[in-house]
Structure formats: structure tokens, C-alpha cells
Amino acid sequence: MFIPLLFIFSLLFASSQASVVDFCVADLSLPDGPAGYPCKKPSTVTENDFAYSGLVPGNTSNIIKAAVTPAFVAQFPGVNGLGISVARLDLAVDGVIPMHTHPGASEILVVIEGTICAGFISSFDNVIYLKTLNKGDIMIFPQGLLHFQINSGTTTALAYASFSSPFPGLQVTDFAFFKNNLPTELLAKTTFLDIAQIKKLKAVLGGTN
Amino acid sequence: MFIPLLFIFSLLFASSQASVVDFCVADLSLPDGPAGYPCKKPSTVTENDFAYSGLVPGNTSNIIKAAVTPAFVAQFPGVNGLGISVARLDLAVDGVIPMHTHPGASEILVVIEGTICAGFISSFDNVIYLKTLNKGDIMIFPQGLLHFQINSGTTTALAYASFSSPFPGLQVTDFAFFKNNLPTELLAKTTFLDIAQIKKLKAVLGGTN
Amino acid sequence: MFIPLLFIFSLLFASSQASVVDFCVADLSLPDGPAGYPCKKPSTVTENDFAYSGLVPGNTSNIIKAAVTPAFVAQFPGVNGLGISVARLDLAVDGVIPMHTHPGASEILVVIEGTICAGFISSFDNVIYLKTLNKGDIMIFPQGLLHFQINSGTTTALAYASFSSPFPGLQVTDFAFFKNNLPTELLAKTTFLDIAQIKKLKAVLGGTN
Amino acid sequence: MFIPLLFIFSLLFASSQASVVDFCVADLSLPDGPAGYPCKKPSTVTENDFAYSGLVPGNTSNIIKAAVTPAFVAQFPGVNGLGISVARLDLAVDGVIPMHTHPGASEILVVIEGTICAGFISSFDNVIYLKTLNKGDIMIFPQGLLHFQINSGTTTALAYASFSSPFPGLQVTDFAFFKNNLPTELLAKTTFLDIAQIKKLKAVLGGTN
Amino acid sequence: MFIPLLFIFSLLFASSQASVVDFCVADLSLPDGPAGYPCKKPSTVTENDFAYSGLVPGNTSNIIKAAVTPAFVAQFPGVNGLGISVARLDLAVDGVIPMHTHPGASEILVVIEGTICAGFISSFDNVIYLKTLNKGDIMIFPQGLLHFQINSGTTTALAYASFSSPFPGLQVTDFAFFKNNLPTELLAKTTFLDIAQIKKLKAVLGGTN
Amino acid sequence: MFIPLLFIFSLLFASSQASVVDFCVADLSLPDGPAGYPCKKPSTVTENDFAYSGLVPGNTSNIIKAAVTPAFVAQFPGVNGLGISVARLDLAVDGVIPMHTHPGASEILVVIEGTICAGFISSFDNVIYLKTLNKGDIMIFPQGLLHFQINSGTTTALAYASFSSPFPGLQVTDFAFFKNNLPTELLAKTTFLDIAQIKKLKAVLGGTN
Structure with missing residues (x-):
């Protein structure tokens, strides 16, 4: 008596299961988009x-x-x-x-x-x-x-x-200012920091220009 | 006199038409992402x-x-x-x-x-x-x-x-509880259902463990 | 033996229940906002x-x-x-x-x-x-x-x-064009419809100007 | 020489500050809406x-x-x-x-x-x-x-x-099923649980009907 | 003394940088999705x-x-x-x-x-x-x-x-109505425009039927 | 013959018009929320x-x-x-x-x-x-x-x-760092800027501590 229920339930909702997007584990091998990465196939996903x-x-x-x-x-x-x-x-x-x-x-x-x-x-x-x-x-x-x-x-x-x-x-202000090749003159103009201060911190953090 | 209008209108907005994303019919052959499936090319879409x-x-x-x-x-x-x-x-x-x-x-x-x-x-x-x-x-x-x-x-x-x-x-509670290999002991602990009740419904729905 | 469970469960999650926003039945007596209307108090909501x-x-x-x-x-x-x-x-x-x-x-x-x-x-x-x-x-x-x-x-x-x-x-094009006081000249210019056609439909739909 | 800068900076961006919505601490005394609660006035907000x-x-x-x-x-x-x-x-x-x-x-x-x-x-x-x-x-x-x-x-x-x-x-399945007045017959029909099981857990959790 | 800071900072946050999605320049060669196009690799992006x-x-x-x-x-x-x-x-x-x-x-x-x-x-x-x-x-x-x-x-x-x-x-009403093969009869029925008016504008804009 | 159309159209969609939220002009006299301000009544809105x-x-x-x-x-x-x-x-x-x-x-x-x-x-x-x-x-x-x-x-x-x-x-970095009472010591620790530089810019921008 219970076998039919099992059998029929399985059939009943079978088609809807294909459309379930309960989760979307990132497939990092594919290009991401504005909403995140494409999903790995559910069948390859594990705990x-x-x-x-x-x-x-x-x-x-x-x-x-x-x-x-x-x-x-x-x-x-x-x-x-x-x-x-x-x-x-x-x-x-x-x-x-x-x-x-x-x-x-x-x-x-x-x-x-x-x-x-x-x-x-x-x-x-x-x-x-x-x-x-x-x-x-x-x-x-x-x-x-x-x-x-x-x-x-x-x-x-x-x-x-x-x-x-x-x-x-994650944008660390010190890195953004001093750990790249942003020209010292430009940084001074846009932050009001002294040239000496900028050069000192660029030296510490590996910035150039 | 009307021909120029037709001609020029066509040219006028031509470039903007390439960016229209009025719809995005799913290309189910490609991996989906958090926002859905990639779109079929508009030129292949029909009514x-x-x-x-x-x-x-x-x-x-x-x-x-x-x-x-x-x-x-x-x-x-x-x-x-x-x-x-x-x-x-x-x-x-x-x-x-x-x-x-x-x-x-x-x-x-x-x-x-x-x-x-x-x-x-x-x-x-x-x-x-x-x-x-x-x-x-x-x-x-x-x-x-x-x-x-x-x-x-x-x-x-x-x-x-x-x-x-x-x-x-679509998550049917009975299926989630009884139609898989979730261990009976664990299910009893987390639902307060009796072991006998769980075993009965697992039998009906094809669950194991 | 069961009484304590009841008692304790009630206490246990009591504070979280105050923050449940399962639904938000509109209180139409208050001003709406970009996301919709403010919610009626859950205690006044019925089936x-x-x-x-x-x-x-x-x-x-x-x-x-x-x-x-x-x-x-x-x-x-x-x-x-x-x-x-x-x-x-x-x-x-x-x-x-x-x-x-x-x-x-x-x-x-x-x-x-x-x-x-x-x-x-x-x-x-x-x-x-x-x-x-x-x-x-x-x-x-x-x-x-x-x-x-x-x-x-x-x-x-x-x-x-x-x-x-x-x-x-719901924006019905005919209503938008012909069921208001949008000047006929302006409508003709922006739709390329003939003045006679506009006047005819304005008459039908109650538009003026 | 520095005073003017202070003075002018203050004026310069003054009007934009009124529109800053960096945060929106909930005013729980007002009705919430689909997006959350109205904000407390920034001037009354503290750390x-x-x-x-x-x-x-x-x-x-x-x-x-x-x-x-x-x-x-x-x-x-x-x-x-x-x-x-x-x-x-x-x-x-x-x-x-x-x-x-x-x-x-x-x-x-x-x-x-x-x-x-x-x-x-x-x-x-x-x-x-x-x-x-x-x-x-x-x-x-x-x-x-x-x-x-x-x-x-x-x-x-x-x-x-x-x-x-x-x-x-937070919806605890046991509470949803057994800690309210959902009629036992209806619950049995929609969960396939035995009447006895339902009555037992309703007794534990304070459910009626 | 400064070298270690540089060295260690670089290591410290290195792994998090791989997950930064500050921007997502469209790779127009790939199919778009509901949220837009897949992103170009950040390393190929320029000013x-x-x-x-x-x-x-x-x-x-x-x-x-x-x-x-x-x-x-x-x-x-x-x-x-x-x-x-x-x-x-x-x-x-x-x-x-x-x-x-x-x-x-x-x-x-x-x-x-x-x-x-x-x-x-x-x-x-x-x-x-x-x-x-x-x-x-x-x-x-x-x-x-x-x-x-x-x-x-x-x-x-x-x-x-x-x-x-x-x-x-961008949906120009005139183009939507008159610059395609939407049957004149159907357009007349759904816009209340006269057949003559429709035919005239279809002629101008290149519509058929 | 046209009058009935006018009359009936008006009735026909009347109830839906009450639910149109085409726009939501801010009523700045009411508290804002996470999605913005409550809307002014449409009847009070002008061009x-x-x-x-x-x-x-x-x-x-x-x-x-x-x-x-x-x-x-x-x-x-x-x-x-x-x-x-x-x-x-x-x-x-x-x-x-x-x-x-x-x-x-x-x-x-x-x-x-x-x-x-x-x-x-x-x-x-x-x-x-x-x-x-x-x-x-x-x-x-x-x-x-x-x-x-x-x-x-x-x-x-x-x-x-x-x-x-x-x-x-709008968060101007200089204002955030130097135009408030953020203690100089704390700012130095979290920005690596020299105390002298901080004091100089606090003086310019009106910061204290």
C-alpha cells in the first residue's frame, strides 16, 4: 500500500526539482558577473x-x-x-x-x-x-x-x-594612497598631505612616483 | 519625403538597440548563476x-x-x-x-x-x-x-x-525529513518525533538510515 | 515532564519573535514609501x-x-x-x-x-x-x-x-495620449499622429486642449 | 591662511550633508515597512x-x-x-x-x-x-x-x-506544527504524521485542537 | 625597518584581494544574463x-x-x-x-x-x-x-x-506601433487609431501588414 | 456613440488607479527609512x-x-x-x-x-x-x-x-580624518600618518583632540 505513494510522489514533483536553485556554489573556473559566479552543477556539490x-x-x-x-x-x-x-x-x-x-x-x-x-x-x-x-x-x-x-x-x-x-x-586607505604608482604631486593635491609625509609612507609601503 | 525619415530613424537609434535587454530567455544549456541563466541571443528568440x-x-x-x-x-x-x-x-x-x-x-x-x-x-x-x-x-x-x-x-x-x-x-517537509538518508536518530533528536513514526514514514517515502 | 519543555521553549525564543517580519500587511491609512506601505501591527492581522x-x-x-x-x-x-x-x-x-x-x-x-x-x-x-x-x-x-x-x-x-x-x-497608451490636457500640437509633434486623429480620440476619451 | 579653507570647506559641502543616509538606526516606536523601520534622526544617534x-x-x-x-x-x-x-x-x-x-x-x-x-x-x-x-x-x-x-x-x-x-x-517546524491551534486532523492530513504522534507533541508544546 | 611592514602587509591581505569585485567591466563576447554581462578579468582591465x-x-x-x-x-x-x-x-x-x-x-x-x-x-x-x-x-x-x-x-x-x-x-511608441509587421487590423483594434492613420505612419516608418 | 466609451473607460480602470505608484516624491517632513522617504500624496504633486x-x-x-x-x-x-x-x-x-x-x-x-x-x-x-x-x-x-x-x-x-x-x-577622506574629534593618537595608529601631519591638518580643518 505504501509503495504507490512513494512511486507517485517521486513522479509528481520530479519536474519541479530541476528548477530548484536553493544554492549556487561558485564555479571559480568560470568568469564572474555582477551577481557573482556561475553555479557548480548541483550533482557535483558535496557537504x-x-x-x-x-x-x-x-x-x-x-x-x-x-x-x-x-x-x-x-x-x-x-x-x-x-x-x-x-x-x-x-x-x-x-x-x-x-x-x-x-x-x-x-x-x-x-x-x-x-x-x-x-x-x-x-x-x-x-x-x-x-x-x-x-x-x-x-x-x-x-x-x-x-x-x-x-x-x-x-x-x-x-x-x-x-x-x-x-x-x-576591502580598501585600506594607506594602501590606496601609498602602495601604488599614484604620482606624489597628485596625491598631495587631492589629500592635502605634505610631500614628505607621502614619500615616507610610499617608501614604507612600496609605492612609486 | 517620408523615405529620409525612415532611413534616418533607423540609423539614429541603431547603436542603442544593441544594448536592449528587454528580456533574457534562459539558455538552459549554460550554467546558471545567482540571478538566473544566461540569455539566449535575441535573434534566436521567437514567440x-x-x-x-x-x-x-x-x-x-x-x-x-x-x-x-x-x-x-x-x-x-x-x-x-x-x-x-x-x-x-x-x-x-x-x-x-x-x-x-x-x-x-x-x-x-x-x-x-x-x-x-x-x-x-x-x-x-x-x-x-x-x-x-x-x-x-x-x-x-x-x-x-x-x-x-x-x-x-x-x-x-x-x-x-x-x-x-x-x-x-519547493521544500516538502515530509520529503525533507523522510525521503533521504538523514539518520533516524538525528531526525528524532531534531524533530522530537518518535523513532517508530520516523521509521514508518521513511518506509513510505523511501528514506534510509 | 513535558511541562518544562513547553515552558522553557516559550521563554527561549521569546525575544526573537518580536523581530519577525514574515509579512507586512499594508496599513493604507499611512503614507506609502518607495518599498510600499508601512505594516499593520501583527497582532491586528487576521486570516x-x-x-x-x-x-x-x-x-x-x-x-x-x-x-x-x-x-x-x-x-x-x-x-x-x-x-x-x-x-x-x-x-x-x-x-x-x-x-x-x-x-x-x-x-x-x-x-x-x-x-x-x-x-x-x-x-x-x-x-x-x-x-x-x-x-x-x-x-x-x-x-x-x-x-x-x-x-x-x-x-x-x-x-x-x-x-x-x-x-x-498600468499605463494605457490611449489614455496617456488622449485622456488629459496634453496640448494637441505637442502630441502631434511627439507622436507624428495627425491633428484630426488626435482631436477625434481626445473627443472620445475626454481629453482637452 | 588656513582659516579660509576651514570656513569655505564647511560651506562648500554643507547642503549635501543633509542628504546623507549612511545609516538608518531603527526607530522602533514607529511602524515598520517592507524595507525595515523608519530611521532615528541622525542627531539623536550615538555610538x-x-x-x-x-x-x-x-x-x-x-x-x-x-x-x-x-x-x-x-x-x-x-x-x-x-x-x-x-x-x-x-x-x-x-x-x-x-x-x-x-x-x-x-x-x-x-x-x-x-x-x-x-x-x-x-x-x-x-x-x-x-x-x-x-x-x-x-x-x-x-x-x-x-x-x-x-x-x-x-x-x-x-x-x-x-x-x-x-x-x-525563525520558523521552528515543531512549533509551527504543534504549538498552536492547527486542528489535529488537518495537520495529520498535510504531514502524514499519526494522530497519536501529533497529540503527544501538541501536549508537550501546548498546542490545542 | 620599513621593509618588513611592506613585506608583511603584502602577504597579510593577499588572499582577500582575489575576491574583490570592485567593478565588473562587461566582456561583450560572452552571453549576458539578467544582471548584466560576465566580467573581464581584472588583470586585462585598463583605465x-x-x-x-x-x-x-x-x-x-x-x-x-x-x-x-x-x-x-x-x-x-x-x-x-x-x-x-x-x-x-x-x-x-x-x-x-x-x-x-x-x-x-x-x-x-x-x-x-x-x-x-x-x-x-x-x-x-x-x-x-x-x-x-x-x-x-x-x-x-x-x-x-x-x-x-x-x-x-x-x-x-x-x-x-x-x-x-x-x-x-528604449521603446519609441511610433516604432513599436508602425515600424514592424504588426497587422494593421490588430493595431487599430488595440489603439483605436484609424486604419488610414496607421497605414500612413507604417508607410513612413517602414512597417508592413 | 463615443460618450459611453469615455464613461465606461473611466469606470473600468478606476480602482486600479488608486494603486499606481509611478513615482514617490519625498515628503521630507516625515522620517526616512532604508528605502528612502515616504511619498507625498500624488494629488499634491506638481510638475x-x-x-x-x-x-x-x-x-x-x-x-x-x-x-x-x-x-x-x-x-x-x-x-x-x-x-x-x-x-x-x-x-x-x-x-x-x-x-x-x-x-x-x-x-x-x-x-x-x-x-x-x-x-x-x-x-x-x-x-x-x-x-x-x-x-x-x-x-x-x-x-x-x-x-x-x-x-x-x-x-x-x-x-x-x-x-x-x-x-x-559623500565621505571626504580629509574631513573624516581631520575635521572631527577623533583623537590624534588613534588616528596616527590607524593611518600611519605622523602626529605633526595630523595636527597640521586638524588645525586647518577644525579638528580637535
Whole structure:
């Protein structure tokens, strides 16, 4: 008696299953488009496409004493088309994530260990919103606005940042200004920074011109 | 005197015509992406890409006494990128469309023949919204919420369901729970259903483990 | 033993329930915005907000021998924010839904009774896509393009049109041209229609100037 | 010499500042709409609107041995309009977050402590994607699909879930089926569950009818 | 001392750079999709992809004494995925851009030289909004609505039109009605225009049937 | 014979007209939301809501020798909900629009008079895309990326910038860093700028701390 139900159910909805687009794991071998990457065929997708173990502790033995480890669509193709991604932030004592923006996403930071002083700057009268966040605290950074995080405690800090896009982008102001061949004269004119200051930071970050 | 107008009009807007994307009939032979399928070349598109005659009466000679016939993007490529699709519902006397969700779309049901008792369950305090619909009545089922339709009349019922997406998805709760290899123990733990109940329905629907 | 589960479950998720926005039934007494109307309080919403019985047969005893009865957000507030709406089309023998566009939505037509000749015009080389639709046939009209429906059979025709927006808009070309105070000279200049033709149709439709 | 620059800069961009909508902290006292809540006036917004300390450890002394603590727009108005939110998950040993969906969002889970077995069910052939996640692992749950998390380790587990919406919604299948007044007969017909099973779980969860 | 910073910064964010989708210059050699064209590889993109010199003065030595020169995605691939495009309008004395719609975009017109009388027609009671625009004036035309521009001054007029889409579409009513093989009978029925008027304009614009 | 048509047409579509949301002119007296401002009642809207004459020449008698005059939703409420806005840029000889971002929009610049050197910086390897634009040239600046414009010619320059949002936002890096009370120490730590440089620019721009 139950066999017919099984048989008929299978037939019944069979055709609709071909049109299900529950997910769209990125096929990174194909060109992406404005909405993300083309999807891998569902039949080739496994549970490993939806989980990721690459958010390991970053190496903070560097001058900023910090590391950012992303799980964006390029690292974690399972998030393609789903409007979300994550990154891990490690900050040693005195560690700093310098001023930056995410051109295409808002961010929520969750502090897991340590104490982080974080802030963002609004374009409304250039107000700065600054908070000291302890373990378990969260903070939101609205899309596209300049923000930063620094370890303001006496121990290592760990946090996870979630983004409202699979490819939030990351524009570090110092890199944008000093780590390319943007002519010094032009940079001075458009930032009001002194030539000497620009040359100093271009030297540090490998910029030319 | 009229010839020049024809000639010049043709030239005038010629270049803009290459950029018209009035529609995007799905090329199902190419991989889809988060926004749908790549478009067929406009020059190969005909009127037959925009009409569909496949919404024929479904076979309801089965235990649920019902049939769902979709015109989603996989069946009707003309809806690709246009934010809408349709399905036909046939319910014999005592027919049932069991509890299900559409993960990616809201639905409007239009009753064409017969009487249908339909309902959906909100996550706000788990309120159930239940209506008996007669010929000509319509009902909206908000995106992603559990809902069902049953023939509550004494004759065959026919309805059309419209969806706010070309690929609304369809997750039948019974299929999700009992028609796969999800381990019985795990299912019991996460649904509070009795082991015996789970085994019974897995047997009916072909689930294993 | 079961009481605690009930008790604790209730507490457990209580706070999240306040943030559920499963649906947003329009409060038509408040001003709308770009995304639709503000929501009625969930506690005042009933099953009657999600069903609608107003799609009754339209009166086709008129010169176009046709009637359009909408269930857009103004008539059926339950669709607010859900990306979909519906209208009923009645066409007596020789009935015509004249050339029009929906500025904000694509449309799927489902023919329930009779035979309808429908078409739309692409801006790609002004191609016309024309189909004769019988009972059960469907056709898609991409957003914003000029289209029409006429009863091409020998009996009354009935169809339902679904739209990819709760407020699809409706711009009938004849009304836009001839049923207002757009100066005849200006209309002639911008449409190439003869003055006599314009005056004739302005007289029919009540236009002035 | 510098004074004029200050003076003139202030004037220069003054009018554009009034139109900045960098953020839109929810004014929960006003009715929400399809896109979220109206914004508080920027002048009344402080840094406290952008940070939240309410994600405290949940009380897991209950039968599911688990707790979900949300920071959705209702708890954390700063996320309004920004496409993202967060929740904290506490699972004691043997703790379970039962089968549920988020009708309006995808989710990324980050495991902070312990071991979690998590899975979701696709509507494509009802495939189950199941993973055991250890500290630091992440998993994505696509929008609207049934999923669950259980503590599969020998210690307490802690995780944060991020969502691609400020109001992701939360529909627990057991609550939707058994924690309301949905008639037992109707539920049996639409879920194929036995009457006895339904009555048992209605008793546990406080459902009637 | 500076070298390590350079070295480490480079490593630090290296992996995230692969996922940046700051822009998506259209690869017009590949099929487009609902969201636009696939992206060219960032490494092949140059500054010339982001600038365009093709908006040269149009030839207005024609009967409408006007020319539209578009910089839509087909002409200017750099706008792909960015939600905006531009066109140049040249109107000689007595020049006319005839009644048309953009099915997929709103438009802002900026008058650079001369005097333009522009108008659009709402579907709300068919109200016409008509303005005479002088040098420096701007006007907004909401998405999908019929509108036109005529040179109402005594000198050549120049304007730029910006659109809220990289492929706004362009449907000129006269072309849609008279510049194809739409049968005269059908057109008469659906527009109420006289057969003679239709035949006259079909002759002008090259329509058949 | 024509009178009935007029009469019946009026009745026929009357109910649908109430639901038309062709446009949504901002009512700036009400609180805005994530999608923009509530709409003025259509009956109070006039042609003056859709045109704007406020893009007058800016006063460039200042140190940057430049002026930005916006027609965003706050100045030009007619663009509300329509995904587009415009600003006028005046640059005297040697004028500079300093480094800035628009957090919520892409921009197209159209040069009307003079010669402008414009550039933006990608976050992909910090590449700078730099172009000299002459009269009639256009350039696209993708959303959220740092960019600037300078008058690189020998005469006054005039340009119009269109944005893919009614409220694109405007964050000038110098203002964000130096024109508020962001502590100098914190700014030095997060930008690597020298304390002396920061103090100098804070003095110029009126920053404290």
C-alpha cells in the first residue's frame, strides 16, 4: 500500500526539482558577473562546499601585529549568491586593523577574546562613533564608511567580522594612497598631505612616483 | 519625403538597440548563476519562448490525490530574470498538497474550480492563518513560510499558483525529513518525533538510515 | 515532564519573535514609501488580510467589451512587500485590452476560458511576439513593454494576470495620449499622429486642449 | 591662511550633508515597512546605537539544553537597513537547536567552542548536507532551507550565527506544527504524521485542537 | 625597518584581494544574463575601460532634427553591474525626441545648451507633467513612463540623460506601433487609431501588414 | 456613440488607479527609512516636484577652487525611490575635488567645459585608473571606491556627476580624518600618518583632540 505513494510522489514533483536553485556554489573556473559566479552543477556539490576550515589563526608577527583571514567567495565558494561572508581578525597586543572601507558591504564584528577599540566615521558632519568592545560585544559598521579596529587590551584579541555580501571588498586607505604608482604631486593635491609625509609612507609601503 | 525619415530613424537609434535587454530567455544549456541563466541571443528568440502550453491537467490518481505542474524557469525559460513564475494545482476529492515552503518566493493562489482549504503558519507566535477558498478567491502565502492546500469540497479542485521568482524552490517537509538518508536518530533528536513514526514514514517515502 | 519543555521553549525564543517580519500587511491609512506601505501591527492581522474575494466577474457591457479587476496592494493589502499581485481579465466576444505597459512589473497571463490573442513589442528592432492562447496556455510579458490582449475566439474569455510587484502600474497608451490636457500640437509633434486623429480620440476619451 | 579653507570647506559641502543616509538606526516606536523601520534622526544617534552587549550566555537548563540569543533589528536597532544581523547559540552537552528555517535570510555559523553537528536539507532531491564542525569551522545554510545544529561533542558548545538580513525570521517546524491551534486532523492530513504522534507533541508544546 | 611592514602587509591581505569585485567591466563576447554581462578579468582591465569619448555630437540633419547617442553597456562596458548609464541628446531647432519609455530605468535630464520642453505622463489619472527647461535645469522621468523632449527654443539644444541602469532600454511608441509587421487590423483594434492613420505612419516608418 | 466609451473607460480602470505608484516624491517632513522617504500624496504633486533649477554655478573663490552642488533627495525630492541623482561640479583653474568616496552609489562624470584629470583606486592590488577628460568625455567611478577630480587645464572646468542612488553619500577622506574629534593618537595608529601631519591638518580643518 505504501509503495504507490512513494512511486507517485517521486513522479509528481520530479519536474519541479530541476528548477530548484536553493544554492549556487561558485564555479571559480568560470568568469564572474555582477551577481557573482556561475553555479557548480548541483550533482557535483558535496557537504564540503558548505563548510570551511580555513579560518585558522593568522600570523600577527608583523608590524601591525594583526592579521585578517577572509572567507569570501574566492576562499569559500559556498557563499556565492547568498548575501553573506565572514572573516577572522587576530590582533596581538597593540595590533591594529588600519583605516579601511568595504565598498560593497556592511559589517558586524563579534569580539571573541580580548578588548578591541573600534570606530567608524559617518559622512554626516564627520561624526566618529567609537566604542571599546569586550568579549561577547558586537558592533555594526555601515556600508562603505571608514572604520578601524585596534587591540586596546593587554592580551591577544580575536574577533569575527560578518559581511552583508559574498564579496565585500576591502580598501585600506594607506594602501590606496601609498602602495601604488599614484604620482606624489597628485596625491598631495587631492589629500592635502605634505610631500614628505607621502614619500615616507610610499617608501614604507612600496609605492612609486 | 517620408523615405529620409525612415532611413534616418533607423540609423539614429541603431547603436542603442544593441544594448536592449528587454528580456533574457534562459539558455538552459549554460550554467546558471545567482540571478538566473544566461540569455539566449535575441535573434534566436521567437514567440514560442514567451508562451507555454505545458500546464496540462496533472494526474491525481495517487495517494495524495493531487498534482503540481510547474512553469518555472526550467520548464518555461521565458520567465528567466523577470521575477515571476506559475504552477498549476490539481486536487481530486480529498486531495492534499502537503506542508511545504518555497525558500525563495511568495505565492498567490487563485482558485479556478472547487473549494480549497489553505493555510500558512507565521513564525510570529506560530499563528495559523486558515481560509476556505471558493472559485475566484485568492490567497497570499508570504515567502518561506510553511503552508498547505487541501480540497475541502466535494468536487475536483483546480488552482493556479503564481510565485515572485522564476525559481521559487519547493521544500516538502515530509520529503525533507523522510525521503533521504538523514539518520533516524538525528531526525528524532531534531524533530522530537518518535523513532517508530520516523521509521514508518521513511518506509513510505523511501528514506534510509 | 513535558511541562518544562513547553515552558522553557516559550521563554527561549521569546525575544526573537518580536523581530519577525514574515509579512507586512499594508496599513493604507499611512503614507506609502518607495518599498510600499508601512505594516499593520501583527497582532491586528487576521486570516482575512491574506485572502481576497473581490476578483468578481467584471462588467464587459462597454465598448471595449472587456474589464480589468485588480488585486494590487490598494485592493489587497496582504501583498504589500511580497513582490507579487494579481488581476482578473474578462473579455466578452470581440473584447480588447488596449495597448498598455506596466512600468514596474512583468506579467504572466493564464487563460482560463476562451481564446485570447496576445502580443508584446520588444524594443529590440521593434519585433512583435504574437500568440493565440487557448484554455490553460500561459504567456509572459516582460517588464515595461507595450502589450495587449484581445478575445480572438467566439465565446467569452477569462484570464488571470500575475505581476512581479504589488503595484505594477498600468499605463494605457490611449489614455496617456488622449485622456488629459496634453496640448494637441505637442502630441502631434511627439507622436507624428495627425491633428484630426488626435482631436477625434481626445473627443472620445475626454481629453482637452 | 588656513582659516579660509576651514570656513569655505564647511560651506562648500554643507547642503549635501543633509542628504546623507549612511545609516538608518531603527526607530522602533514607529511602524515598520517592507524595507525595515523608519530611521532615528541622525542627531539623536550615538555610538551606543551601533554596539550591543546583549549577546550574553543563554540559559541552557532546559530540555533542549540549548539557547538562542538574537541581535536582530528588534534587539539591536543599529542593523536596520544594513542587510545583516547576528545571534548567539549556546548548546550544553546533548543540546539541540531543532529543525527550523529562516524565511528571509541565509546563515553562516562560526563555531567558537566545542563540536557541533550541523546539517541542512536541499529541495534538490532532498539531499542532506551534514558536517561535524570543530572550533573555528564555519558553515553556510542557504536561505529558507530546513537546518539544525546539535552539540555532538562532550563539552559545552558556543557558536555565532550571522544572517543576511536584519530580520531573518525563525520558523521552528515543531512549533509551527504543534504549538498552536492547527486542528489535529488537518495537520495529520498535510504531514502524514499519526494522530497519536501529533497529540503527544501538541501536549508537550501546548498546542490545542 | 620599513621593509618588513611592506613585506608583511603584502602577504597579510593577499588572499582577500582575489575576491574583490570592485567593478565588473562587461566582456561583450560572452552571453549576458539578467544582471548584466560576465566580467573581464581584472588583470586585462585598463583605465580606458572606465572612460568613454564616444558621446560626440549627433547628426541632426534628419526629419526629427534630433539625435540620441547612448553610452549604455553595449557602447561603454565599464558601466556593467553599476546601476547607471548616460546618453547625449542633440536637438536642432524644432528637434523632437518622440514619445518613448525606458522599460528598465528612471532618467534625469540635464540641459547644457538651449531650451527644452519636456514632459512625462503618469498613469495616475493620466496627469501630464510638463516643464520648460533652460540651461542648467534638470528633470526626472520616473521608470517606465511615457515621456518626450522637444527643442522649444530658437537655438540648438544639448542635454545629457542619465539612467538608473546600464541597459535602460528604449521603446519609441511610433516604432513599436508602425515600424514592424504588426497587422494593421490588430493595431487599430488595440489603439483605436484609424486604419488610414496607421497605414500612413507604417508607410513612413517602414512597417508592413 | 463615443460618450459611453469615455464613461465606461473611466469606470473600468478606476480602482486600479488608486494603486499606481509611478513615482514617490519625498515628503521630507516625515522620517526616512532604508528605502528612502515616504511619498507625498500624488494629488499634491506638481510638475515642479520633477524639475530643479538649483544646480547653479558654485562659488569657487576658495582654497580648493572648486564647488560641489548636489541635487540629491534632500535638495530634489522628486528623485526619491528612483535610484538616481545628480550633482554639479565647478572647478576653477587649479581646482580640486579631494579624495572621497560615495558609500552608496556609483558615479558617472560628464565633462561639459575644460579639462579634468580624474582617477579612482581599486582595492584589487591598489591599481589606480587615471584619465584626462576633455569636453564631452565621460568616466565611471565604481561604488564606494576612493576617487578625485582636478582641473588639469588652463580654464574653468564644469562637469555633471550622476549617481546610482538618490542619496549617494559623500565621505571626504580629509574631513573624516581631520575635521572631527577623533583623537590624534588613534588616528596616527590607524593611518600611519605622523602626529605633526595630523595636527597640521586638524588645525586647518577644525579638528580637535
